[in-house]
Amino acid sequence: MGSRGSHETYLLSRCLCCGAFYHLGQTIAMDDIFQDHWRLYQKILNEDYMGHREIASFLQQALAPPLKQLRVLELGCGDGDLFFRLTPRVSVGHYVGVDITEFALNIFKERLNEKDDLPVDVRLHHRDMLSFLTQCDDQFDVIVAGYCVHHLSADDKQQLLMSVLPCLKSGGQLFLYDLFLKDTHDKNAYIRDYMAEVRQRWMSLSESEQVMVESHISECDFPETVSSYREWAEGVGYDGFAQVWQGEFWANKIIRFQI
Numbered sequence: 616m617g618s619r620g621s622h623e624t625y626l627l628s629r630c631l632c633c634g635a636f637y638h639l640g641q642t643i644a645m646d647d648i649f650q651d652h653w654r655l656y657q658k659i660l661n662e663d664y665m666g667h668r669e670i671a672s673f674l675q676q677a678l679a680p681p682l683k684q685l686r687v688l689e690l691g692c693g694d695g696d697l698f699f700r701l702t703p704r705v706s707v708g709h710y711v712g713v714d715i716t717e718f719a720l721n722i723f724k725e726r727l728n729e730k731d732d733l734p735v736d737v738r739l740h741h742r743d744m745l746s747f748l749t750q751c752d753d754q755f756d757v758i759v760a761g762y763c764v765h766h767l768s769a770d771d772k773q774q775l776l777m778s779v780l781p782c783l784k785s786g787g788q789l790f791l792y793d794l795f796l797k798d799t800h801d802k803n804a805y806i807r808d809y810m811a812e813v814r815q816r817w818m819s820l821s822e823s824e825q826v827m828v829e830s831h832i833s834e835c836d837f838p839e840t841v842s843s844y845r846e847w848a849e850g851v852g853y854d855g856f857a858q859v860w861q862g863e864f865w866a867n868k869i870i871r872f873q874i
C-alpha cells in the first residue's frame with residue numbers, strides 16, 4: 616500500500632457504506648469501489664435481507680397516531696430509506712437527519728426534491744453522529760439509529776447512549792435497530808455464523824459480493840450483545856430498556872431505550 620492512491624483504495628475497500636474512512640480525516644472522491652459498495656447495499660435493501668420492511672412497519676406501529684407531529688432525529692440516515700418508508704404514515708412534524716456520507720445525503724435531497732407537498736420540516740446534516748449529538752441543543756420525541764452504531768467502538772457506543780439523553784424530551788425514546796452478537800459469540804464466531812446465513816439465504820449475491828460482505832463485517836463491524844447495551848443503558852440512567860423486535864435473521868434486532 617505504498618502510493619496514496621492504493622492506500623485510499625484499501626480504505627475504501629473496507630467500506631460497504633459506513634463512511635468509516637472519514638474517521639481518519641480523509642476526504643476521498645467517490646470512485647468505482649465506493650459505488651460498487653453502495654450498489655451492493657442497495658441490492659441488500661431491495662432484497663430485504665436486513666429486514667428493513669419489517670423494521671419500518673414496526674416503527675410505523677410504535678409511532679402511529681395519536682402520537683402527532685413528532686420531532687424525530689435519525690442518526691446514520693443514509694439516503695432517507697427509513698424516512699420515506701415512515702412518512703406520511705407516521706406524523707412527523709420536524710425531522711433531522713445526520714450522516715457522515717455526503718453522497719448518501721445528496722440522494723436524500725434529490726428524493727426530497729421530488730416530493731413537493733411533504734408536510735415535514737426536514738434538516739439534513741453532513742456530520743459525524745457523535746460530534747452532532749455532543750453539540751446538539753435541540754430535543755426530540757424519537758431518535759432512531761439504524762445499522763450504523765455497530766461501526767463505533769464500545770467506548771463510543773456508550774458515549775452515544777450518554778449523549779442521546781439530553782437530546783430526548785421527557786418520555787422520549789431511542790430506537791436502535793442494528794446487528795447484534797449472540798451471547799455466546801466472539802467476533803470470529805459472529806463472522807462465521809453471519810456468513811453462513813449470507814451463503815444460505817442471500818441468494819442473489821454473487822460470489823464476489825459475498826466476499827465484499829465478509830471483508831466489510833470482518834473489518835468495519837463491531838457488534839455487541841443485547842446484554843452489553845442493557846448494562847450500559849442502566850449505567851447511564853435510561854428508565855426503560857427492551858428488545859422490541861427480532862428479525863428472521865438472528866443478528867437483526869431493535870432495542871428501545873426510554874427516559
Ligand SMILES: C[S@@+](CC[C@H](N)C(=O)[O-])C[C@H]1O[C@@H](n2cnc3c(N)ncnc32)[C@H](O)[C@@H]1O
Nearest residue numbers: 632633634691693714715716743744761762763
Ligand atoms: C449501513 S448504512 C445504514 C443506512 C440506514 N440507516 C439504513 O437503515 O439502511 C450506515 C449509514 O451510517 C452512516 N454512518 C456510519 N458511521 C457514521 C458516523 N460516525 N456518523 C454519521 N453517520 C455514519 C453511513 O454513512 C451510512 O449512511
